Structures are given as structure tokens and as C-alpha cells.
Amino acid sequence: MINFLNILLQERAVSTAAERYLLVYMLAVLIIVTTLVIVFFIVFQKRKNKLLLDKIKQQQEFDEEISRTQTEIQEQTLKHIGWELHDNVGQLLAYASMQMNMISAKASSDIKESIDATSDVIKESLKEVRSLSKSLNNEVILNIGFEESINNELNRLKRMKFASAKLHIKGDKVPFNDKKHEIIIFRILQEFFSNSVKYSEAENLSVFLNYQPNMLVIEASDDGKGFNMETVEKGSGLINMKSRAELINATFNMYSKPYEGVKIIIDYPLS
Numbered sequence: 001m002i003n004f005l006n007i008l009l010q011e012r013a014v015s016t017a018a019e020r021y022l023l024v025y026m027l028a029v030l031i032i033v034t035t036l037v038i039v040f041f042i043v044f045q046k047r048k049n050k051l052l053l054d055k056i057k058q059q060q061e062f063d064e065e066i067s068r069t070q071t072e073i074q075e076q077t078l079k080h081i082g083w084e085l086h087d088n089v090g091q092l093l094a095y096a097s098m099q100m101n102m103i104s105a106k107a108s109s110d111i112k113e114s115i116d117a118t119s120d121v122i123k124e125s126l127k128e129v130r131s132l133s134k135s136l137n138n139e140v141i142l143n144i145g146f147e148e149s150i151n152n153e154l155n156r157l158k159r160m161k162f163a164s165a166k167l168h169i170k171g172d173k174v175p176f177n178d179k180k181h182e183i184i185i186f187r188i189l190q191e192f193f194s195n196s197v198k199y200s201e202a203e204n205l206s207v208f209l210n211y212q213p214n215m216l217v218i219e220a221s222d223d224g225k226g227f228n229m230e231t232v233e234k235g236s237g238l239i240n241m242k243s244r245a246e247l248i249n250a251t252f253n254m255y256s257k258p259y260e261g262v263k264i265i266i267d268y269p270l271s
Contacts, residue, residue: 100115100118100119100122101119103115104116104119128156128159128160131152131155131156134152138183141182141183141186142179142182142183146176146182146185146186147167147169147173147209149182149186150167150186150189150207150209151167153186153189153190153193154166154167154205154207157193157197157205158205160197161197162202162203162204162205163203163204164203164204164205164206165204165205165206166205166206166207167206167207167209168206168207168208168209169208169209169211170208170209170210170211171210171211171212172211173211174211174213174216174270175270176268176270177248177269177270177271178248181248181268184244184245184247184248185218185244185248185250185266185268187244188240188241188244188245188252188264188266189207189218189220191237191240191241192220192241192262192264193205193220194237195237195262196222196224196262199224200222200224200225200226200261200262201224201225202222202223202224202225202261203223203224204222204223205220205221205222206220206221206222207219207220208220211270212270213270214269214270214271215267215268215269215270216266216267216268216270217265217266217267217268218265218266218267218268219263219264219265219266220263220264221261221262221263221264222261222262223261224261224262225258225259225261226256226257226258226259226260226261226262227256227257227258227262228256228257228258229254229255229256229257238254241254241264245266248268249269250266250267250268250269251266251267252264252265252266253265
């Protein structure tokens with residue numbers, strides 16, 4: 001009887017040890033499986049995030065290339081228009097002015113005054129056409145310089161519409177990283193001027209160039225009717241200005257309130 005009990009106790013001990021080993025084995029397997037799942041999830045997330053970042057980067061590069069291509073096409077179009085204005089329209093106006101002078105020399109005194117007035121209008125138109133053609137041609141802008149190009153454009157706008165249009169410069173001039181960037185910033189300002197002419201009903205324009213050691217801060221403003229920034233429709237003009245600024249790593253911001261005019265600020269890094 002005692003031997004039988006001993007045998008039962010031994011069998012129970014063996015069974016308990018086996019159960020313990022089985023439990024340890026199952027726990028080890030569970031830990032290994034859980035670890036593999038976690039590692040797989042982490043690797044999957046990293047790969048997913050990398051693919052998303054690559055996709056975002058590719059989209060940004062694509063958008064930049066599209067914007068760059070559009071800008072180049074626009075520049076070529078403006079250059080062509082500038083040539084047409086200077087070579088064709090300018091020549092026609094010059095010829096018309098010459099003809100009017102010849103007619104005025106032979107005309108009677110009672111119509112001479114009217115002919116001279118018409119001749120003056122033609123001469124003024126010729127002057128404006130030549131001035132406009134210069135502002136559309138990149139080579140001319142680069143030749144006369146960034147600041148002088150802005151000044152010429154403001155003078156042209158003053159003759160055309162505004163009571164005053166002034167350029168203010170602060171600090172010592174620092175060269176641009178790329179001469180093409182001068183053209184891009186000038187085109188942004190032209191877009192702003194164009195919107196002021198068409199929509200603002202402003203009387204005064206001003207441009208401030210603030211040269212800092214590592215930054216050029218450009219501020220352009222008008223005193224027109226302004227608009228509500230929250231409700232205004234984002235048109236192609238604003239999109240063009242922003243996309244051009246992004247091409248040169250510049251920061252573009254626009255500010256306006258009803259009856260308080262419009263202001264744009266461009267922060268262009270010089271280094």
C-alpha cells in the first residue's frame with residue numbers, strides 16, 4: 001500500500017513538472033510571437049511612413065517643376081510681347097508721330113492746334129509702350145538692375161494712374177543668390193501692381209526694400225479699398241505670387257482689411 005502511494009506521488013510530481021514545462025513553453029512561444037508581431041508592425045509602419053514621405057517629396061518636386069515650367073513659359077511670353085511692343089507697335093507709333101509732324105507743318109493755323117495735340121498723345125503713347133516693353137523683357141531688367149526696374153515701373157504707373165508711387169530703400173544692397181531671382185521678385189511686384197490698378201481704386205503705391213545681413217524684406221502696399229482676407233476668393237494672381245516666391249525659397253504673406261488697402265511682404269533669404 002505504501003509503495004502504491006509513493007508511485008502515485010511520483011507520477012503526480014512528474015505530471016506537475018510536465019505541466020510547468022508546457023506552461024513555460026507556451027509562454028515563451030507567446031512572447032516570441034508577440035515580439036515578432038510588434039517588430040513586424042514597427043517595420044511596416046516605418047516602411048509606410050517612408051513611402052508616404054517619398055510620395056509627398058515626389059509631389060512637391062512635381063509641383064515645383066510645374067510651377068517652374070509655367071514661370072518659364074510666362075517669361076518667354078512676356079519677352080515676346082515686349083519685343084512686339086518695341087519693334088512693331090513702337091515703330092508704328094513712331095511713324096504716326098512723324099507723319100503728324102509733317103502734317104502739322106503744312107496745316108493751316110485753325111487745325112494746327114488739334115494736330116499738335118494729337119501728335120503729343122501719340123508721342124506719350126510711344127513713351128508708354130517703350131517703357132512697358134522694357135518692364136516685360138528680362139534682359140533689360142537684368143541690365144538696368146533690380147531697384148531701377150522697380151523705380152521705372154512705379155514711375156510708369158504714376159503717369160498712368162496713381163498720385164504717388166515711391167520706392168524706399170533701407171540698408172546696404174546685398175547681391176542676390178541668383179540673378180534670375182531678381183526677375184521672379186520683380187514679377188511678383190508687377191502682379192501686385194496689376195491687381196492694384198485693376199481692383200484697389202488706390203491713389204498711392206509704395207515699395208520698401210529693407211536690406212538686412214541675411215535677408216531682404218520687401219514690402220509693397222497700396223491705400224485702396226482692400227478686402228476681407230477670410231472671404232476673398234483666392235484668384236490666379238495670389239496663386240502666382242505665392243508659387244513664384246516658393247521657387248526661390250522666399251516667404252510670401254498678404255495682409256488686407258476692408259478700406260485699409262493691401263500689403264504684401266516677401267522675405268527673401270540672401271544666404
